[in-house]
Amino acid sequence: MTSAAPRLTDRPADLVIECRVEQERALLVPRGELVQGCTELLAEALAGLPPGTGRVDVDMRHVVFMDTAGLQFLDLLNGHGHRGALTVTTGHWRGQPRRTLELAGLDTDDPLRTSEPRPAPSSSSSPVALERSERLHDLQEEVEQLRQAIVSRPVIDQARGVLMAVHSCTSEAAWDILREASQLSNTKLRTVAEAVTASAGNDGPPPPPEIRAALRTAVARHGR
Known part of the structure; x- marks a missing residue:
């Protein structure tokens, strides 16, 4: 059936x-x-x-x-x-x-192998309950980061291709440039990638000044 x-x-x-x-x-x-x-x-x-x-x-x-x-x-x-x-x-x-x-600290072959039903959270926050809550919070944050990375992957890959073509650098160096420009400009990596990709088009707008300055610094450090 x-x-x-x-x-x-x-x-x-x-x-x-x-x-x-x-x-x-x-x-x-x-x-x-x-x-x-x-x-x-x-x-x-x-x-x-x-x-x-x-x-x-x-x-x-x-x-x-x-x-x-x-x-x-x-x-x-x-x-x-x-x-x-x-x-x-x-x-x-x-x-x-x-x-x-x-x-989550579970068996990656079969998480049910050693698991027991998880008790419902009680009003009294024991150390074990607090630790579980903190671990769950960390898990939620990383899952959200992974979700955003999946969504952002295409534009980031495009930006890496632009940097590789313009600066004759490797894929790894292009990634380092994007990541460092994001940190220096205090801008999300996806936003930096979108600015780089948009600027490569015909009559595309240049990146904002803070991203442009950060890219120059990162290229000087990681580009050829």
Whole structure:
């Protein structure tokens, strides 16, 4: 049997969970991103499993992005296993989702292997709860940085190409120029890259003065 969780308007449009059941084993295959709303899709998939299912394996190889909602996804899986006395596993973690598991201090082969259901936060902030909160905050920040890096990658690559052509420098040197210009001008790297790319076009505007000055300094240090 193969099925997919229905897509509703309040669910992530780029996630679908395929379900295959053979005898007493269910294989779930999420495809897309584990973001807000992913737990609702998972709950529907789990609720649709036939009675007598004794094992649930989740193949994560097609999950391309995961933020902190992915940790809730794992909590739901873990709780389902404990409540039903089922064996529940996840595997084939790759790329950014695997990195997120590392940041969260979880097993990157199967985070459910040694995990226990996480207690709900209490009103009294124990040292353990504070440490967990700080770690979650750090994880959220890095995930957001990764998301921004993915979005910004094309324009940054274009800017590197412009610098390589204009200054006859290597790709690594072009990256160093962009990064240092961003730091010197106190400007986001994407903004610096956009200014460099725009200035290369026909009748393109020159970069703002502070970025132009920072680029000159960075080119003098890293260019040929």
